[in-house]
Amino acid sequence: MFLFIGVFPRERELAVVRFHCDHCHEEAAQHVIELGSRLWLFFLPLFTFSRTYAVTCEHCGWVTAVSREFARRVADRAHA
Template sequence: MIIFGSRGYLYQLAILTLVCGRCGNPSAHTLRKRVTKFTLFFVPLFPFSTKYTTQCTFCGAENRATKEQAEQLLAQSAGQPQGPQQGYGSPAPQQQGQNPYLQ
């Protein structure tokens, strides 16, 4: 008796800040890759399906993406600065001529 089937694997590739097409909010979106593999005797052998999706964390809307779109979004996420955006959590600007280290 031969036991075969398939199994899905879900990988989270990146978290991006995008404007949602459904709710219109600029929110975090997760870029995910779902790979379905053929299994024989519960051992995954080779992938036969790969799908990319983005999901809005605000409203939960999920959109399919092509491999090229996913690679482009991944390249954009690598170029985004990590940490808070400029102006958020930064100290108040000093007046010209004052040195904050000499006080």
């Protein structure tokens, strides 16, 4: 029997907020993103694991790793 199983990277944008970038010191849009690996069985996504969170500056492209709590708090505030 043929079994198609795979793990692929997954990137999901949680929110876009404006604040001063630590790198370029400009106030610009900051993209809060969730990075992870997703397990696929045939053509169905099963679950995502190894999640990390980051903020990407739209002005300079600098990527800063942030905690899950920080990413969730900023995303909740942006959607409130």
